[in-house]
Amino acid sequence: MDNSREIDHLEKIVLETGAIYKAASFLRDRILHRLVIVADQNTYDAAGKAVEESLQSQGLKTKLCILEPNAAGDVVADEQAVVQLLLEVDPGTTDGLIAVGAGTIHDIVRFASHKTGIPFVSIPTAPSVDGFTSAGAPLIIRGIKKTVAAVPPIAIFADVHVLMKAPQPLVAAGFGDMLGKYTSLFDWKVSRLTGGEPYSEQAAVITEQALKSCIQHAAEIGERTEEGIRILMTALIESGIAMLLFGQSHPASGAEHHLSHHWEMAYLRRGNRALLHGAKVGVACAEISSLYHAAVDEGKFPGRQPKALLEHGDQIREWLAEVPPASRIRELLVLAGGPSTLEELGVDEDLFTESLREAHLVRYNRHTLLRALNEA
DSSP states (O other): OOTTOOBTTBOEEEEETTGGGGHHHHHHHTTOOEEEEEEOHHHIIIIIHHHHHHHHHTTOEEEEEEOOOOTTSOOOSBHHHHHHHHTTOOTTTOOEEEEEESHHHHHHHHHHHHHHTOOEEEEESSSOOSOTTOSEEEEEETTEEEEEEOOOOSEEEEEHHHHHTSOHHHHHHHHHHHHTHHHHHHHHHHHHHHHOOOOOHHHHHHHHHHHHHHHHTHHHHHHTOHHHHHHHHHHHHHHHHHHHHHTSSGGGOSHHHHHHHHHHHHHHHHTOOOOOHHHHHHHHHHHHHHHHHHHHTSOOOGGGOOHHHHHHHHHHHHHHTTSOOHHHHHHHHHHTTSOOSHHHHTOOHHHHHHHHHHGGGGGTTSOOHHHHHHHO
């Protein structure tokens, strides 16, 4: 991976064994000496303690913020977590934040970084999401999922040794998040064609290449080999960079993500334990693929033929041919060691049916084929 990449605030990417021990010199060079390390108990044990000791050995001052779980036992990117972190920040004194964890912790830290103007450094503990470089933070505000303005990290130190120790479900979730690009890229093309939404060929190509690299090495990823983990993490970072270049999440988020967000909000309302984001996205991708192929290729919904399909049917069919059938997507999910069906994931049929009707409302400004089918 090119470690000299400069995008927005992102100055450095290190993906190698021992990467976490290079953070201290980077921070010292940028005169960031008073730091808040943000983790949960699991990620502190996985890498946070080693990071803390490394920074302190270099003379940097650290304060630890262990984020507390909610009543269901999950650390969630909501108002309570954000406030807990902000209470640990000393205005005028704290000059750097360190996110040690996966997607949720990074979302909390990037939002706090944006609001305080204090830069943050990313220490991923699992290759589970593509949001490490994101400039937006999906937060739960009063039970509703909203993506709000935030900032990317100034550097990422992804330690392959740490990532290889991540639990298999987290690795499979990262693979599922990448598989979701099949339908997100399709929906992005449809949105451009039918809704006039902005599009970037460069961002689309970066995302597509990252997806293909994961598909080609699905077995190694499932086995958590060093090569497989390196390839998966590289793909996740590249997908995030595509969003950063474009300035929005279109390259990596379509109807499959909208289903995932709908399920997440429903689980929060019920007080259920959270499902892994990438696991939801992977299963949702299979379900969206099934729906889209049924509607476009097989014409199973004659009373729901949207105007977009009637006007641009040939072009949409050509694009959809690049989206594998649900059976192939499920095969790949199994190969990576993750859930491949709604039943295995834990989403009941009633919630799934509801989400097919309502999930497009999560991001109503996106002209996905799911939205078009529901509005037909």
